Amino acid sequence: MMSTSDAPLRIGRIDYANVWPVFHEFRPERLECRSELVYGMPAELNRMLRTGEIDVSAVSSFAYGLNADDYWLLPDLSVSSFGRVQSLLLFVKSPMEKVRFGKIAMTTTSATTVNLLKIVMEKFYGGRPVYETAEPDLDAMLERADAALLIGDHAIRASWREHGYRVLDLGDLWRLWTGHGMTYAVWAVRRDSARRHPEAVGEIYRALLASKRRSAENPEPLVSEAVRRIGGTESYWRCYFAGLSHDFGAKQRAGLSLYFQYARELGLLAEPVSLTDWPDAVYA
Numbered sequence: 001m002m003s004t005s006d007a008p009l010r011i012g013r014i015d016y017a018n019v020w021p022v023f024h025e026f027r028p029e030r031l032e033c034r035s036e037l038v039y040g041m042p043a044e045l046n047r048m049l050r051t052g053e054i055d056v057s058a059v060s061s062f063a064y065g066l067n068a069d070d071y072w073l074l075p076d077l078s079v080s081s082f083g084r085v086q087s088l089l090l091f092v093k094s095p096m097e098k099v100r101f102g103k104i105a106m107t108t109t110s111a112t113t114v115n116l117l118k119i120v121m122e123k124f125y126g127g128r129p130v131y132e133t134a135e136p137d138l139d140a141m142l143e144r145a146d147a148a149l150l151i152g153d154h155a156i157r158a159s160w161r162e163h164g165y166r167v168l169d170l171g172d173l174w175r176l177w178t179g180h181g182m183t184y185a186v187w188a189v190r191r192d193s194a195r196r197h198p199e200a201v202g203e204i205y206r207a208l209l210a211s212k213r214r215s216a217e218n219p220e221p222l223v224s225e226a227v228r229r230i231g232g233t234e235s236y237w238r239c240y241f242a243g244l245s246h247d248f249g250a251k252q253r254a255g256l257s258l259y260f261q262y263a264r265e266l267g268l269l270a271e272p273v274s275l276t277d278w279p280d281a282v283y284a
């Protein structure tokens, strides 16, 4: 399904707090072009961007890697970290000795982090666990598995509980083993949509950058909204947002390129991935 030229452009918004700094001040109704937001979990938006049900979206970087020939990156937007993220968490029930060759339950909502976990377990820890995907419910996952991977707000809420498990932060592990940062999500536009609507995509892109800039200057509105909508303390959310980077410069690109290289080495990706920016972004 592809949008026709008079249909509104559909913009995917990941329904997790990690993208708020880019979307918080973004108001599609104030734009000249017709556009609408579509909320979803990363895995749903990944699928919708692939089928053309949406035109531009924050998606898992792994999903970009799978479809790089059909997408362009909106430059300088990402969800990245240089170390600890606090929302990409492996909850470990059994000793790591057992987890390495045991069973790991992984949330259905992710594409980047499930493959990051495979890289960490197989390449760095020399393990070969069995993976299964499951709805993001920590107790149900750990009834049947030695460890469970949650991302986003599901991971944050679970980390606040008195759960008694050991917790590994995937951003931390990646940094520890590689020395690099990691990019979990990027903003991608379908090439066919961008060719049909370059001006609208430019307007949307400028508005996203402006929203990101405002949130970086003053994260306090995000912090209060997160406390109100999700819970936790102001200091938790200040630290959470400060630990994320929403830029996509040389350092983020280096970390993501290494991830794609390792994913290929493990057969998780069939082709090498090049990071190709939307060529008209220079005019936006």
Ligand SMILES: C=C(O[C@@H]1C=C(C(=O)O)C=C[C@H]1O)C(=O)O
Pocket: 014, 016, 018, 042, 059, 060, 061, 079, 085, 087, 088, 109, 110, 111, 112, 113, 114, 151, 152, 153, 184, 185
């Ligand atoms: C930092 C995060 O990054 C995310 C992880 C994703 C993935 O694993 O596919 C996709 C988008 C982001 O939501 C997070 O979920 O907390």
